[in-house]
Amino acid sequence: MKILVCISHVPDTTSKINFTENDTKFDTNGVQFVINPYDEFVLTRAMWFKEKQGASVTVVNVGNATTEPTLRKALAIGADDAIRVNADATDGFSVAKEIAAVVNSGGYDLVLAGKESSDYNGQMVPGMIAGLTDFNFVNGCVGMEIDGTNATATREIDGGSETVSTSLPLVVGGQKGIVEESDLRIPNMRGIMMARKKPLNVIEPANSENTTSSQSFEKPAPKGAVKLVDADNVDELINLLHNEAKVI
Amino acid sequence: MSVLVYASSTDGKFKKSAFEVVSYGKKVAEQLGTNIIALTINADEATELQNYGAETIVTVSNDQLSVFNAKSYASVIKQVAESKGANVVIIDSSIDGLYVSPLVAVALEAGYASNVVAAPSNTSPFTVKRKAFSNKGFNNTVINTENKVIGLAKNSYGVHESAASASVESFDATITESGVASTNIEKATGKVTIADADVVVSGGRGLKGPENWGMVEELADILGAATACSKPVSDLGWRPHSEHVGQTGKPVASNLYIAIGISGAIQHLAGVNASKVKVVINTDPEAPFFKAADYGIVGDAFDVVPQLISKLKEFKAQNS
Numbered sequence: 001m002k003i004l005v006c007i008s009h010v011p012d013t014t015s016k017i018n019f020t021e022n023d024t025k026f027d028t029n030g031v032q033f034v035i036n037p038y039d040e041f042v043l044t045r046a047m048w049f050k051e052k053q054g055a056s057v058t059v060v061n062v063g064n065a066t067t068e069p070t071l072r073k074a075l076a077i078g079a080d081d082a083i084r085v086n087a088d089a090t091d092g093f094s095v096a097k098e099i100a101a102v103v104n105s106g107g108y109d110l111v112l113a114g115k116e117s118s119d120y121n122g123q124m125v126p127g128m129i130a131g132l133t134d135f136n137f138v139n140g141c142v143g144m145e146i147d148g149t150n151a152t153a154t155r156e157i158d159g160g161s162e163t164v165s166t167s168l169p170l171v172v173g174g175q176k177g178i179v180e181e182s183d184l185r186i187p188n189m190r191g192i193m194m195a196r197k198k199p200l201n202v203i204e205p206a207n208s209e210n211t212t213s214s215q216s217f218e219k220p221a222p223k224g225a226v227k228l229v230d231a232d233n234v235d236e237l238i239n240l241l242h243n244e245a246k247v248i
Numbered sequence: 249m250s251v252l253v254y255a256s257s258t259d260g261k262f263k264k265s266a267f268e269v270v271s272y273g274k275k276v277a278e279q280l281g282t283n284i285i286a287l288t289i290n291a292d293e294a295t296e297l298q299n300y301g302a303e304t305i306v307t308v309s310n311d312q313l314s315v316f317n318a319k320s321y322a323s324v325i326k327q328v329a330e331s332k333g334a335n336v337v338i339i340d341s342s343i344d345g346l347y348v349s350p351l352v353a354v355a356l357e358a359g360y361a362s363n364v365v366a367a368p369s370n371t372s373p374f375t376v377k378r379k380a381f382s383n384k385g386f387n388n389t390v391i392n393t394e395n396k397v398i399g400l401a402k403n404s405y406g407v408h409e410s411a412a413s414a415s416v417e418s419f420d421a422t423i424t425e426s427g428v429a430s431t432n433i434e435k436a437t438g439k440v441t442i443a444d445a446d447v448v449v450s451g452g453r454g455l456k457g458p459e460n461w462g463m464v465e466e467l468a469d470i471l472g473a474a475t476a477c478s479k480p481v482s483d484l485g486w487r488p489h490s491e492h493v494g495q496t497g498k499p500v501a502s503n504l505y506i507a508i509g510i511s512g513a514i515q516h517l518a519g520v521n522a523s524k525v526k527v528v529i530n531t532d533p534e535a536p537f538f539k540a541a542d543y544g545i546v547g548d549a550f551d552v553v554p555q556l557i558s559k560l561k562e563f564k565a566q567n568s
Contacts, residue, residue: 013495014514017384026381037496093359096350115346118382118495123362123399127318127350136427137318139347152431158258158343158443160435160490166428176496177489211359211393215375218386220521226528226538231547234555237527238563240543245525247447247504248471248563 001055001146001168003046004106006099006113006125007074008036008089009067013118019217026119026217035070038114042174044185046112047078049146056080058106062089062098068200075195076187082198087205090214092120096128097208103133108169109149115140115173126173135169142177251277251284252334253302254325256345260292263444264407265340267300271408272400273338274301275367280336286414287328289313289321298414300407305416306332312423315433316344319426322351327421329356329395338398342443349399358395365404382495382518401522402443402501442493445474447504448523450493452478454509454530454549458486463553464508470560476500478510494519508549512537529553 011017011031018027035043049055059074061067062085071082085098103111111133116123130137136151138144142161143154149168154161156175172178187195229237241248253273255266270286277284286302288294294307306328313320325348329337337352339345341363353360363379365386373390379401380387442448449468451461461475468475475491482492493500495515505523509530510516517540520526528541529552538544545552 011381013382013518017381019385091359092350093353096354120380120387121363121382122360123346124350124353124360127347128354128360131322131351131354137351138428139318140343156343157433157435159439159441160433162430162434163432164428165431181483181496211391212361213390213392215388215390217380218377218388220383220385223540224542226541226544228538228544228546231545231552234545234552234559237543237545237556238559241504241525241527242563242567245504245542247525248560 001049001053001110002106002108003049003055003057003110003112004103004108005039005043005046005057005059005074005079006111007039007043007059007061007071008114008117008119009033009061009063009070010036010117010119013037017219019219023216023218024214033070035073036114036117038116038118038175040184041176041178042112042114042172043074043077043079044179044183045144045174047185048179050078053146058083058108060085060099060102062087062095062205064088071200072195073187075198075200076191077185078191080198082200084200084202085205086202091210091212092122092124093128093211094208096125096132098205099125100129100132101206103129110146110168111135111171113171113173115175126171130171133169133171135171136166137171138164138166139173141172141174144172144178249280249282250332250334251280251282251336251338252325252329252332253284253286253338255286255288255291255297256340256342257288257291260290262291262293262296265342265402266297267407268403268405269338269340269400270297270300270302271410272367272405274408274410275405276336276338279368279371285332285334287325289324294416295414298412299409301410301412302414303412305414306419307416308419308421310421310423315430317426317428317430318344318347318351319428320424322348322355323424324421325352326355328419331419335395336398337396338400341399341402345399349397353397356395356397357393358397359391359393360397360399361389361391362399363401364398365401367405379522383521384518403503403522403524404501440472440474442474442476442491442498442500445502447471447473447506448476448493448500448502449473449506449508450476450478450510451481451508452510453480461487463557467506467553467557467560470557470564478516507537507541508553510537511535512540
């Protein structure tokens with residue numbers, strides 16, 4: 001089985017979010033970049049397939065050279081090789097087109113991606129890859145098994161879960177549950193040493209045209225100070241929620 | 249040129265999000281000077297949508313669509329969009345809405361903006377404001393393509409009544425092979441889900457143990473609320489993972505979010521910040537959640553919550 005894992009390069013979840021150049025760019029000053037948390041879950045799941053069932057695992061990112069440390073980290077976790085499509089990722093649809101081109105030329109059976117990235121939260125790349133390649137598609141996946149070319153997957157639905165049966169070739173948008181947080185792999189020293197020698201191939205983009213463009217960013221409006229209510233006066237809280245906030 | 253809204257239903261019934269997307273679609277159609285068409289799949293009372301501005305209601309009824317299937321549903325939405333000449337398609341941000349939208353975008357070769365929180369600020373270029381950076385920022389996005397797909401964030405535009413009398417027509421859709429078959433659905437019955445709830449009551453490690461959740465559930469019952477919890481609580485196994493809200497858990501966009509004994513780690517706040525009004529009850533006045541909250545009580549949950557329950561019972565008795 002040939003697995004392709006899509007890796008997004010995102011600000012660490014504790015980063016302060018600021019914008020620069022007249023609010024048109026994300027301010028990367030002092031920001032640590034990491035593997036997208038949603039992608040970490042599917043990368044670990046890919047490692048299990050590799051170890052238990054035999055599979056090759058390639059990681060891919062669409063981005064400029066600054067994303068390479070993140071790809072190296074994925075290699076240190078255990079991926080066999082990496083591909084960087086040398087283009088700025090500014091539009092979900094064109095990112096999906098670039099990855100679909102990699103999928104088509106590489107003959108992958110299974111494409112794993114986090115259901116969203118924690119920076120732009122587009123929640124579109126996995127589905128678009130599936131649409132463009134005509135692979136089967138399971139989104140919001142919280143568990144999966146593969147037997148030969150048959151796959152069983154569980155996905156989250158509002159208020160519960162759904163089990164589906166499907167087959168390879170398959171695209172999966174995954175989230176916590178596909179592996180648990182306690183199962184996530186972190187690179188060890190041996191992995192980091194080995195990652196240095198693993199291939200990281202840079203390929204030029206197919207130059208897909210952007211379907212959307214970012215005009216500007218905004219920060220949420222500053223919030224007024226919290227109104228504190230005395231612990232012995234919950235009547236006042238009920239009054240505020242009823243008459244001022246009008247939520248009860 | 250028209251605006252097509254997909255108004256989703258569950259077991260034939262619309263949820264609030266269906267009325268919200270129709271309300272939003274009505275606004276977008278006005279801005280573009282065009283008409284609004286609402287699409288329903290196996291809905292019982294399609295005409296309800298005329299109360300929110302739908303001018304034409306296209307109904308698809310087909311037993312093969314009785315269980316949601318992303319690929320089949322995307323194909324139906326595409327067929328209706330093409331047959332009606334719609335070039336703006338609006339879909340909600342439910343789990344199924346987010347599943348189907350990217351497939352619709354590919355099928356229509358449309359630029360897709362998800363998590364949109366407001367009516368377009370400009371129609372030429374077509375510009376919408378969307379949530380980004382896990383609720384820590386917004387992005388004004390221009391959709392450059394002629395066909396456009398908009399994913400409307402939950403509880404962002406609101407439900408606006410605007411009575412019209414709609415013409416209802418049925419549409420005979422071709423059902424495509426999907427390759428993904430549903431074999432089992434497990435759903436808690438009779439419980440308000442976090443996704444649908446107007447009010448969410450959430451507990452954290454400050455509650456000291458799973459045996460103390462009785463009061464959280466009682467408070468939720470009185471408010472018709474869903475119960476939720478912080479990440480440490482689900483990691484400790486005090487509550488099921490399905491109740492974990494926050495960045496890697498479920499997102500919350502309720503009208504009222506009550507956090508009891510939750511300090512408010514940045515990852516937790518990222519997941520619940522979209523809620524309109526946040527109330528925090530915590531013993532520690534330095535808890536970061538107080539900076540993000542609208543109302544707060546510094547106090548012991550074991551004193552405050554029982555008081556709140558009894559006072560809310562009185563309040564509900566007087567106001568119902």
